[in-house]
Amino acid sequence: MPKVLVSDPIDQVGIDILSQVATVDVKTNLSPDELIKALPEYDAIMIRSGTKLTKEAIEAGKNLKIIGRAGVGVDNVDVPTATRQGIVVVNSPEGNTIAAAEHALAMMLSLSRYIPEANASIKSGKWDRKSFTGVEVYKKTLGVIGLGKIGSHVATVARALGMRLLAYDPFLTAERAEHLGVNLVELEILFRESDYITLHLPKTKETYHLINAESLKIMKPNVRIINCARGGIIDEAALAEAVKNGQIGGAALDVFENEPLEAESTLRAAGSRLILTPHLGASTEEAQTNVAVDVAEQIRDVLLGLPARAAVNIPGLGPDVWQKLKPYLQLAEMLGNLVGQLAGGRVDTLDVRLQGEIATSESQPIVVAALKGLLSPALRERVNFVNASLEAKERGIRVTETRDATIEDYTGSLHLTANGTHGQQSVTGALLGKSELRITNINDFPINVAPSHYMLLTLHRDMPGIIGGLGSLLGNFNVNIASMQVGRRMVRGEAVMVLNIDDPLPASLLEEIVRIPGVKDAFVVNL
Numbered sequence: 001m002p003k004v005l006v007s008d009p010i011d012q013v014g015i016d017i018l019s020q021v022a023t024v025d026v027k028t029n030l031s032p033d034e035l036i037k038a039l040p041e042y043d044a045i046m047i048r049s050g051t052k053l054t055k056e057a058i059e060a061g062k063n064l065k066i067i068g069r070a071g072v073g074v075d076n077v078d079v080p081t082a083t084r085q086g087i088v089v090v091n092s093p094e095g096n097t098i099a100a101a102e103h104a105l106a107m108m109l110s111l112s113r114y115i116p117e118a119n120a121s122i123k124s125g126k127w128d129r130k131s132f133t134g135v136e137v138y139k140k141t142l143g144v145i146g147l148g149k150i151g152s153h154v155a156t157v158a159r160a161l162g163m164r165l166l167a168y169d170p171f172l173t174a175e176r177a178e179h180l181g182v183n184l185v186e187l188e189i190l191f192r193e194s195d196y197i198t199l200h201l202p203k204t205k206e207t208y209h210l211i212n213a214e215s216l217k218i219m220k221p222n223v224r225i226i227n228c229a230r231g232g233i234i235d236e237a238a239l240a241e242a243v244k245n246g247q248i249g250g251a252a253l254d255v256f257e258n259e260p261l262e263a264e265s266t267l268r269a270a271g272s273r274l275i276l277t278p279h280l281g282a283s284t285e286e287a288q289t290n291v292a293v294d295v296a297e298q299i300r301d302v303l304l305g306l307p308a309r310a311a312v313n314i315p316g317l318g319p320d321v322w323q324k325l326k327p328y329l330q331l332a333e334m335l336g337n338l339v340g341q342l343a344g345g346r347v348d349t350l351d352v353r354l355q356g357e358i359a360t361s362e363s364q365p366i367v368v369a370a371l372k373g374l375l376s377p378a379l380r381e382r383v384n385f386v387n388a389s390l391e392a393k394e395r396g397i398r399v400t401e402t403r404d405a406t407i408e409d410y411t412g413s414l415h416l417t418a419n420g421t422h423g424q425q426s427v428t429g430a431l432l433g434k435s436e437l438r439i440t441n442i443n444d445f446p447i448n449v450a451p452s453h454y455m456l457l458t459l460h461r462d463m464p465g466i467i468g469g470l471g472s473l474l475g476n477f478n479v480n481i482a483s484m485q486v487g488r489r490m491v492r493g494e495a496v497m498v499l500n501i502d503d504p505l506p507a508s509l510l511e512e513i514v515r516i517p518g519v520k521d522a523f524v525v526n527l
């Protein structure tokens with residue numbers, strides 16, 4: 001049974017799903033060293049934001065096939081390292097959207113009505129009403145930075161509360177903004193005009209300290225800022241200062257540059273106009289059930305050899321695409337493997353031509369499958385759908401793609417041409433019926449061969465005696481021929497012979513084969 005490590009608190013429903021296919025160990029609060037020590041024995045790990053999967057940790061996970069993030073943000077995972085190692089990273093893109101949006105809205109209303117301060121006051125024995133006269137959000141301007149899934153829900157609810165909406169999101173279409181009733185503006189205008197600003201964008205190099213001492217200066221004096229997205233998007237020191245000295249109306253933070261928040265952080269001492277929650281945005285019963293099911297199912301599927309529906313590092317290979325393209329993915333991988341073995345050395349360029357019905361399909365997974373096949377003779381099981389493109393890029397293989405929707409002999413076919421150290425090799429393949437793979441052309445010689453594990457290919461002159469000579473030679477070495485195909489362009493010209501054989505061919509036999517008069521070259525292929 002595969003082993004799964006669950007290193008953050010995950011809803012039991014997720015553990016139950018994982019237990020269908022794996023031995024599950026729940027070990028939370030591991031130190032970085034303990035995590036590194038534990039990881040080598042696991043096939044999968046399921047985490048939330050608490051576990052930091054650094055380069056070192058991922059490299060220690062020699063057997064890891066999948067990292068499951070029960071939530072949205074994967075900024076605690078070194079995704080490039082996972083990709084390099086061929087580990088699929090999945091998340092739950094929508095499982096906690098509502099929870100995070102409602103937390104941001106709760107923060108906005110708490111800031112407006114002094115809920116935390118009034119609660120603390122009454123619990124301390126007082127009955128103070130005059131200190132807590134709030135403001136209404138009705139008719140106020142809310143600036144939403146990042147109008148994705150969470151930002152959109154916040155905007156929708158805020159509109160129902162009667163707020164005027166501004167948004168900044170450089171990747172959003174005007175139509176989408178209009179549909180949400182939001183006015184898309186430049187960041188500076190949003191900063192200047194908003195009474196409330198709420199952040200719903202990822203933390204990246206570009207968004208680091210997006211709100212800083214400079215931007216705080218141009219905001220309205222009563223502005224209230226909410227961050228339920230990621231720590232680090234706001235410069236915490238500048239914010240703490242602005243809240244403390246009354247430069248802004250207040251702020252509410254659920255996320256921090258370093259989590260857990262340091263005991264001595266200046267944020268803890270910034271006064272009651274700064275509301276802090278310990279990363280609770282996704283902490284609702286509903287969201288925790290959603291993300292646990294979503295991610296545990298994906299881990300289960302990947303451990304069973306099926307595709308994941310929300311992989312962040314295999315673009316375009318969700319289950320729908322997988323189902324539709326599966327036979328063509330197998331075809332592309334087989335042809336990539338074949339052309340790689342025929343090339344017999346370094347490959348500099350690979351052209352993938354999609355012909356007929358697949359010319360209109362999503363091509364990226366097909367190209368990735370071809371690269372996986374091409375690299376598998378060199379990299380064996382180290383190459384997979386996750387890292388094939390990266391491995392090819394790092395080897396300097398230039399990939400081109402051509403499409404031709406004209407239907408030729410088959411409804412759909414794939415043609416791969418590789419150029420490398422030993423010149424050019426090309427192969428074509430198609431499907432017989434819905435899923436049977438066929439090799440239909442090798443270096444412009446038409447053939448029709450079902451691929452098999454052991455194969456022998458020869459390039460020879462089309463003349464009497466070749467087939468007999470080869471047959472007896474293999475017979476002498478006790479190699480059984482399962483089937484044989486000859487392809488030629490003209491009578492007595494050049495020809496190829498493709499044999500499916502039941503046994504591996506001794507390497508020394510190739511030299512004997514090329515000594516048969518008329519045989520120019522011979523290749524052993526293992527598919």
Ligand SMILES: NC(=O)C1=CN([C@@H]2O[C@H](COP(=O)(O)OP(=O)(O)OC[C@H]3O[C@@H](n4cnc5c(N)ncnc54)[C@H](O)[C@@H]3O)[C@@H](O)[C@H]2O)C=CC1
Binds near residue numbers: 147200
């Ligand atoms: N506090 C918590 O517990 C939770 C926090 N989150 C965080 O909330 C954030 C948003 O999540 P989703 O809405 O699900 O993501 P999403 O991917 O649906 O939306 C993000 C939006 O940010 C926009 N964006 C990217 N770069 C930007 C930039 N430089 N300036 C402005 N906008 C930019 C994107 O175009 C996109 O529309 C993420 O950082 C996520 O990790 C998510 C769930 C729970």
Ligand SMILES: O=C(O)C(=O)COP(=O)(O)O
Binds near residue numbers: 048050073074096280
């Ligand atoms: O999903 C996200 O991005 C979150 O920030 C939620 O984090 P959590 O799973 O609650 O540690």
